[in-house]
Amino acid sequence: MMRRILFAVFLMLMPPAAQAADALNCSALRDIPVLHEGRLKPLDSFARIYLRQFSGRDNAAGLGACAWLAESLFDPAAAAQRRIFQIRNPELVYVLEIDPQQKYYALTDLEKGLAKTAPQIEILLQQNPAAWTPAQQDLLALHNHVAEYHEIMRSFTLLMPLALEVPQNIAPQLPAGELINFLTLQSIEPEARNKLAEIVQQKGSDPAGYDSEEQILAQLLFDLDALRAGGRNSAILRIMPAPFDAAEKWVSPWMMVERGQGSPENGVYLRLWQDMAKAYRDHDEAAWQAAQKNALETIQKRSMSSADIARLQLENFYNRFRFYERAIMLYALSLAMLWLAARKDNPRWLQKVAPQRSLRLLGYGFFSLAVLCHAAGILLRMIILARPPVGTLYESLLFVGLICALTGLLLFWRTKNKLPLTAGALAAAGLLLAAPNLLQQGESLELLTAVLNTNFWLGTHVLTIATGYGLCVMAALFAHVALARRIVHKMPDTALENVVYKISLAALLFCTVGTILGGIWADQSWGRFWGWDPKENGALLIVLWLLWAQHGRLSAHLTPRAFLAAIAFLNVIVALAWFGVNLMGVGLHSYGFITGIAAALGLFCAAEIVIIAFLWVLAAKPRARIS
Amino acid sequence: MYKSALRLTHADITFFILPLLMLNLIAGTLAQRWLGLFDAQKMFFSTFITWAGPVPLPGGYILIGVFTLSLFLKFILRSSWHKNKAGIILAHLGALVLLVGGLFTALTAREGYMVIPEGGQTPYVYDYHKRDVFIFENDHLKKTIAFDSLRAGQMADLDVPFMVRIVETCQNCAIEKRDDHALQSGDLTLQSMARFMALIPAPLARENEENMSGLSLEITGAGEHHDGLYIAFEGMPEPIKITAKNGRNYKIIFGKEQRLLPFSVELVSFRQENHPGSAMAKSFTSDVIVHDGDVRWPARIAMNEPLRYKGYSLFQSAFDRAEDGSQATVLSVVENRGQLFPYLGTLIIAAGLLLHIFITVKGRHTP
Numbered sequence: 001m002m003r004r005i006l007f008a009v010f011l012m013l014m015p016p017a018a019q020a021a022d023a024l025n026c027s028a029l030r031d032i033p034v035l036h037e038g039r040l041k042p043l044d045s046f047a048r049i050y051l052r053q054f055s056g057r058d059n060a061a062g063l064g065a066c067a068w069l070a071e072s073l074f075d076p077a078a079a080a081q082r083r084i085f086q087i088r089n090p091e092l093v094y095v096l097e098i099d100p101q102q103k104y105y106a107l108t109d110l111e112k113g114l115a116k117t118a119p120q121i122e123i124l125l126q127q128n129p130a131a132w133t134p135a136q137q138d139l140l141a142l143h144n145h146v147a148e149y150h151e152i153m154r155s156f157t158l159l160m161p162l163a164l165e166v167p168q169n170i171a172p173q174l175p176a177g178e179l180i181n182f183l184t185l186q187s188i189e190p191e192a193r194n195k196l197a198e199i200v201q202q203k204g205s206d207p208a209g210y211d212s213e214e215q216i217l218a219q220l221l222f223d224l225d226a227l228r229a230g231g232r233n234s235a236i237l238r239i240m241p242a243p244f245d246a247a248e249k250w251v252s253p254w255m256m257v258e259r260g261q262g263s264p265e266n267g268v269y270l271r272l273w274q275d276m277a278k279a280y281r282d283h284d285e286a287a288w289q290a291a292q293k294n295a296l297e298t299i300q301k302r303s304m305s306s307a308d309i310a311r312l313q314l315e316n317f318y319n320r321f322r323f324y325e326r327a328i329m330l331y332a333l334s335l336a337m338l339w340l341a342a343r344k345d346n347p348r349w350l351q352k353v354a355p356q357r358s359l360r361l362l363g364y365g366f367f368s369l370a371v372l373c374h375a376a377g378i379l380l381r382m383i384i385l386a387r388p389p390v391g392t393l394y395e396s397l398l399f400v401g402l403i404c405a406l407t408g409l410l411l412f413w414r415t416k417n418k419l420p421l422t423a424g425a426l427a428a429a430g431l432l433l434a435a436p437n438l439l440q441q442g443e444s445l446e447l448l449t450a451v452l453n454t455n456f457w458l459g460t461h462v463l464t465i466a467t468g469y470g471l472c473v474m475a476a477l478f479a480h481v482a483l484a485r486r487i488v489h490k491m492p493d494t495a496l497e498n499v500v501y502k503i504s505l506a507a508l509l510f511c512t513v514g515t516i517l518g519g520i521w522a523d524q525s526w527g528r529f530w531g532w533d534p535k536e537n538g539a540l541l542i543v544l545w546l547l548w549a550q551h552g553r554l555s556a557h558l559t560p561r562a563f564l565a566a567i568a569f570l571n572v573i574v575a576l577a578w579f580g581v582n583l584m585g586v587g588l589h590s591y592g593f594i595t596g597i598a599a600a601l602g603l604f605c606a607a608e609i610v611i612i613a614f615l616w617v618l619a620a621k622p623r624a625r626i627s
Numbered sequence: 628m629y630k631s632a633l634r635l636t637h638a639d640i641t642f643f644i645l646p647l648l649m650l651n652l653i654a655g656t657l658a659q660r661w662l663g664l665f666d667a668q669k670m671f672f673s674t675f676i677t678w679a680g681p682v683p684l685p686g687g688y689i690l691i692g693v694f695t696l697s698l699f700l701k702f703i704l705r706s707s708w709h710k711n712k713a714g715i716i717l718a719h720l721g722a723l724v725l726l727v728g729g730l731f732t733a734l735t736a737r738e739g740y741m742v743i744p745e746g747g748q749t750p751y752v753y754d755y756h757k758r759d760v761f762i763f764e765n766d767h768l769k770k771t772i773a774f775d776s777l778r779a780g781q782m783a784d785l786d787v788p789f790m791v792r793i794v795e796t797c798q799n800c801a802i803e804k805r806d807d808h809a810l811q812s813g814d815l816t817l818q819s820m821a822r823f824m825a826l827i828p829a830p831l832a833r834e835n836e837e838n839m840s841g842l843s844l845e846i847t848g849a850g851e852h853h854d855g856l857y858i859a860f861e862g863m864p865e866p867i868k869i870t871a872k873n874g875r876n877y878k879i880i881f882g883k884e885q886r887l888l889p890f891s892v893e894l895v896s897f898r899q900e901n902h903p904g905s906a907m908a909k910s911f912t913s914d915v916i917v918h919d920g921d922v923r924w925p926a927r928i929a930m931n932e933p934l935r936y937k938g939y940s941l942f943q944s945a946f947d948r949a950e951d952g953s954q955a956t957v958l959s960v961v962e963n964r965g966q967l968f969p970y971l972g973t974l975i976i977a978a979g980l981l982l983h984i985f986i987t988v989k990g991r992h993t994p
Contacts, residue, residue, distance in 0.1 A: 038902020038909070238904045250904060450908045454931045502987070509980040516725070516973040525931045527940045527961030529732065529969045532668045537656040541649060548645040557642045581656075 024280060026066035028292035032299060033312055035238035035250035038447045039385075042312045043069065043239075045319060045445070050152065054145050055084045055104060069152075073237075074160070074280040076153040080107040085145065091135040092142070107146065114146060154230050155237040158182040158253055159274045161281070167217045170195070179278070182227050183257075183270065189224060196221055232258060240269050241303035265302075272298055315384050315445070323377030324398065324432045330370030331405075331429035337363035338418055338425075360418075367421055371405050374428065378402060384445060388459040390466050391448045393582060394438045399463070401431035403470025411499065419496070423477040427470075437597060457521040465514030465539060471507035472542065472574045475500055479568035483615040486561065497560060501553070504567050508546040515539040538577030545573050565616040572605045636705045640697040648690045651677065655687070663833035665756065673733065695726040711990070714983025721975030728968020736963040739886060740944060743894040744955040748918065750891035752960045753883035758840050758861070762787060763878040774840060774881070785879070788871045789849035793842060797828035800841040800860060815845060816855035820865055826858050842881065848872075888960070889937055890919040897946055897956040911943050913956040928958060938962055 030044035047069035051060055060068040061083050072079040083104035087093055093100050096113030121143050124136055132140070161179045170188050178184045196217055203209045207218045231254035238250040251259070253273065256266055272295040279287035300309050340346060341359035354362070378389050378398055390399045408424020411417070452458065478500045485493040518539065519529040530536065549566040552558030558566060583598050634640075655671030662670065671677050672687035685693075702719050706712070739752035758774035762785050770786045774796070777783055783791045802824045810817055812825075826841045841860035846853060846869065853869045859881035867879040893916040900910045912929040917936060928934045934941040945957035 035904040038905040038907055447902050447907065447909075450910050450930045453910060457931070502984075505980075505984060505987075509977070509984065512980070513973065513977050516969060516976070519969055520973065523966065523969065524933065526942045526944065527933065527959055527963070528736070528738070529966075530729065532655065532659075532664065532672050534656050534659060537652050541652055544645055544649050544652070548642065548649070551641045551645070555637075555639045555642055557639055 024067065024070065024283070024285065024288055026064070026070055026292070027289060028296040029070060029276075030066040030316055031312060032239065032292075032296050033250075033304060033308065036236075039445070040250070040308060040312070041445070042316045044316050046237075048319060050148065051084065054149065055086045057086075060084045061104065070280060072149070072153050073156050074277045079153060082106055083109070085110060085142065087138070087142065089135050089138045092138050095135070095139070107149065110142075110146065114143065117143070148236065151234050151236045154234040154254075155239075156253055156273060156277060157227055157231055157234075158257055159270060160277060162223075164220060164223055165216045166220060167192075167213050169213070170217075179274070181274075182224065182231075183274075185220075185224060189221075192217060192221055240266065241299065242266075268298065311384060314380060318377070318380045318384060321377075323373050323380070324435065327370045327374040327377065328429050328432050330366050330373060331425040331432075334363050334366035334370060335422060335425050335429075337366060338422055342418070363418075363421070367405075367409070367425060370425070370428070371402070371409060374398075374402050374405060374432070381445065385447075387448070387455055388463060390462045391452055391458055392438075392446060393579070394435055394444060396462075396466055396469075396578070397431045397435040397438060399466050400470040400473065401428040401435075403467050404428050404431065404474050407471060407474045407503070415495075415499070419478075419481060420474075423474060423481070427473050427477060431473075434600075437600075451525070454521075454525075457517075457524075461514060461517040461521050464510055464517055468507055468510030468512075468514050468542070469574055469578060471503055471510055472546075472570045475503040475507050476568050476571040476574070478503060479564045479570075480611070480615065483561070483564050483568060483612075483619045486564075486619040487615065492560060497564065500564060500567055501550075504546060504550065504570075507570075508543065508550065511539065511542050511546065515543055534581040535577075538581045542570070542573055542577050545570065561616065561619050564619075565612055568612045568615070569608070572608050575601060575604055575608075635693075635697045636701040637697075640701075641694070644690060644694050644697070647685065648694065651685075651687060651690055661833070663835060665835040691726065691729075695723070695730070698723055698726070711986060714979050714981070714986055717979030717982060718976050719979070721972045721977075721979055723972075724968055724975060725972030728965050728972060731968065732963055732965035735965060736961065737886075738962075739960045741888075741892065741941075741958050741960055742947070742955055743892060743913075743915075743958070745894050745896055745953060747955075748891055748893035748916075750888045752886045752888055754886070755883075756835055757884035758882065759884045760785070760842075760859070761880045761882070763866075763880065765876055766878070773884075774842070777842065783844070787869075787877055788873050788875075789853075789869065790847045791879075792845045792847070794845050794856065795826065795828075796840070796842040797826060798840055799829045799831050799838040800826040800862075801829035802860070802862070803827050812856055818846075818853070818855040818857050819867065820860070820863065821856050821858045824858070826860060840881075844879075888939065890917055892917055892941070892958070894956050895925070897954045899946070911946060913943055913958065915956075928956075938964055940966075 026044070030042055030047075032043045033040050034043050034046045035041075036046050036049070044066045047065035048058055051065045051068055052058065058065055063071065063082070068079070068082070068084070071082070083102065083106045085105045085107075086103060087096070087098070087105055088103070090100065095117060096110060097116075098105055098109050098113060102109075117139060121140065124132060124140060159179075159181050162181055162185075164180070166174065166180065166185075166188075170192055173188050173191070174180065175184055175187065199210065199214050199217070203214075207215050210218060234254045235252045237252050238255075240251050240253055240256045242249060242251045242256065253270065256270075272291070276288070276291040276295060279291045304312075337359050340350070340354075341356050341363055346356075381395070381398075382389050390396050404427035405424045408420040408422075408427075411420035412424075448458075478496065482493055482496045482500055485496065515536070518536065522531060522536075523529040545566070549558065549563055549570075552566070553560070553563040579597060579601050583601070651671055654677075655667050658667040658671060674686035675688045677684045677686040698719060702716075702723060706716050706719070708716070739754050741749055741752050743749055760772045760774060760777070760783075761768060762770040762772075764787075772783065772785065777793050777796055779793050779795050781793055783793050785791050803826075804824055805817070805822065810822070812821075821843065826843055832838050839860065839862045841858060841862070843856060843858045845856055848854070849869050849871055853871075857867045857879075859867060859879065861882060864880070864882055869877045869879070871877055895914040895916060898912045898914075899908055900912070901907060902909045910930055912927060914925065914927055915934070916923055916925050917934070919936075926934050928941055928943050930943055933943075940961045940963070942959040942961070943956070944959040947955040947957065949955075
């Protein structure tokens with residue numbers, strides 16, 4: 001509650017900028033480093049993370065993430081009117097009394113509803129989180145987001161021009177030619193306080209009895225206190241290098257002032273931001289560009305290693321290039337080309353423009369480009385985060401997708417058959433499409449918890465098991481196709497069924513070794529090889545299922561058709577072991593806890609069961625098929 | 628006998644036992660949602676019989692046992708000792724090593740934890756689950772009784788010159804505050820902690836480690852100053868002190884079962900390091916000194932970096948920070964002599980499967 005009152009004060013003090021600043025872009029601002037969630041990252045990443053959290057998108061009603069951040073920092077009054085908060089829950093829309101026609105809402109739209117629900121938040125926080133309804137969870141999240149946004153907007157309140165009156169008797173002491181802001185007012189604050197103390201002594205503490213000059217003085221000091229109290233909590237934007245502080249290398253502007261680190265060095269940095277704020281608010285394009293560039297160069301020169309600079313630029317490149325979206329498109333193109341190349345009756349014009357052979361080559365080309373793009377994205381992540389590629393659920397999807405594509409490529413190279421390419425492209429594109437749904441908090445480049453802080457085991461156990469998952473997915477896809485071919489051709493495709501068996505063997509190798517390596521990690525890290533933890537059991541389940549199917553095939557308890565169905569069903573087993581376990585929210589591996597994918601997972605499993613049953617039945621009676 | 632042994636050697640045993648094993652695994656995993664890991668493990672995995680309501684089903688021990696036995700007999704009696712099968716044979720041997728190692732570990736390994744405040748030193752390991760009542764006579768440990776063996780309403784044989792009757796026990800207790808220092812409950816005089824609070828049974832926590840056990844007991848024949856109702860509670864480790872008529876001092880302490888290590892550990896300092904500029908932990912580290920007889924040396928225990936000594940492994944597992952800033956580290960202590968088996972088993976299995984794939988691939992080229 002207190003926070004909101006403080007915020008209101010600050011918004012009143014901060015006049016809107018002369019002109020809307022829509023056209024100002026962030027050519028250099030986006031590269032400026034900020035320490036956030038344990039990692040030095042470019043400001044553009046910071047902006048994207050919060051914008052994604054608030055609005056679920058990468059842009060704010062036409063503004064790019066970084067431009068939105070600039071507006072929030074330098075023109076908070078305008079930013080408060082920008083519609084960035086996504087609220088979809090109708091119950092919440094009703095409670096907050098906001099226009100149900102909108103999808104996105106501005107701070108100013110929400111003010112009333114948030115004030116009304118603030119008491120409810122206090123009560124909710126006392127309760128068991130498990131008892132919160134979805135609407136209550138959303139309400140809490142919204143309150144948190146708004147609090148975070150306030151904190152971001154307050155980052156530079158100390159150097160923004162203030163719309164307040166300074167008593168005439170002390171005004172001349174202000175530094176000549178400077179803006180009136182918190183920093184400059186600080187120089188007259190001690191004297192102002194002495195004066196107020198004298199007044200209080202003479203006239204008491206009720207401002208009603210003061211003359212107008214004295215009231216202005218009291219108001220000024222009250223506003224300064226409010227700004228300071230609001231700023232004290234503002235630690236989110238750690239953008240100021242603090243070279244003399246061993247514990248915290250980067251601090252927020254308010255932290256720097258609060259800690260009295262008024263060294264000339266810090267004055268230089270504050271000046272940089274003040275110039276930027278001024279240029280932004282004057283809507284002076286040339287000055288704005290120059291100020292950004294100057295700030296970036298100064299910070300880079302004084303406080304960053306060349307490795308840091310390169311890493312941050314790489315991260316911005318990674319964010320902007322959208323590797324996985326491009327890879328999805330390329331996989332799709334490759335699928336389309338391969339499909340066209342396989343058709344016997346393409347229209348004449350197409351045959352003329354692109355004969356089957358060129359279509360086929362185009363398909364291969366697009367596939368290779370997709371794999372390159374996919375792999376490059378993963379490689380860049382590794383460089384940026386300085387760790388092996390898989391540590392979160394999101395990353396596991398990216399990596400398993402790549403394994404599927406590479407398996408397809410390898411099999412294509414060995415067999416010269418196009419089927420592995422098709423299966424690989426389908427699996428990879430599907431996994432890449434699903435991946436963003438598993439992101440937490442809009443941050444894709446997140447750091448890992450202390451348990452996972454070991455590159456050796458992330459590089460061995462996790463990669464082995466993820467490769468196993470990828471092979472399982474490919475084996476299952478091939479098994480689907482092999483069953484379908486039994487139906488269509490009325491006879492088994494022996495070569496393909498042999499491939500299914502071999503991939504399942506490779507999958508068994510990787511899953512078994514991966515699972516056991518996980519046990520060894522557990523033994524090394526917390527002293528037990530096996531703990532019946534859900535994720536361990538899930539991995540074991542895959543191994544047992546593979547063992548069962550293969551032994552059934554060898555001992556002829558499973559007909560070749562049943563073996564294919566069992567391997568096709570591997571998709572369901574892997575999905576459950578991979579994600580289902582995280583949904584349970586128990587055990588050591590619940591680090592990737594996710595809500596909202598339960599339904600998707602259930603749907604996938606149900607669909608697979610129906611499809612496999614259908615294929616299995618039809619494959620049994622090829623003659624009964626209606627042709 | 629020999630015939631049934633032969634029946635076990637068929638590969639189809641695997642085929643039939645695996646689905647049962649998988650069902651057991653799924654049920655035991657899902658059950659953790661409601662039962663917690665410890666109870667689910669006891670009910671499905673570390674048991675001979677799993678009860679599905681009134682119906683007994685084979686539990687983890689039986690399933691894995693039959694599986695192992697069948698694998699062993701098959702391996703000995705029915706392996707086709709041909710070089711084409713070398714990979715398969717090796718993989719099965721590896722699986723056997725793994726299973727036998729697992730059995731050995733299940734039978735012999737013991738887990739516990741130790742809590743050491745900064746500057747403190749201890750040779751004691753507490754059990755995670757078992758609780759005991761300890762009786763001291765003139766500060767010497769006289770007797771230890773397992774909490775599980777105590778029954779409400781019965782007399783407890785504590786080997787003391789006064790009578791002790793167990794009034795109530797609870798696996799997980801909640802405390803109920805008594806009104807302003809009550810003196811009586813029924814016809815019993817309330818003594819020490821019992822004057823301020825009563826224990827009432829609470830629903831069990833999902834994870835057994837979170838349960839706070841306790842008991843209330845009635846003492847008679849110790850003189851009117853000491854007779855009355857007492858409580859002993861894990862959450863407030865305050866000993867019950869009685870001076871008996873024979874003049875000796877008795878202390879009754881309730882807590883987790885303790886074991887003595889053949890060495891002791893002193894905590895020099897505990898550190899939590901965060902990712903810069905965030906409250907997210909990057910690492911936890913305990914700097915300790917190991918004391919073994921006259922020998923002592925410093926060691927460091929951190930996440931993923933345990934201390935191994937004399938068959939014990941000490942792992943960083945948790946920490947405690949008091950309001951005054953003093954810290955204590957919580958170390959998991961595992962005694963496991965079967966640690967080598969999984970490493971060996973994995974190597975053999977991996978080698979076997981690789982060899983098999985190699986043989987299969989090569990076989991295709993030279994028909």
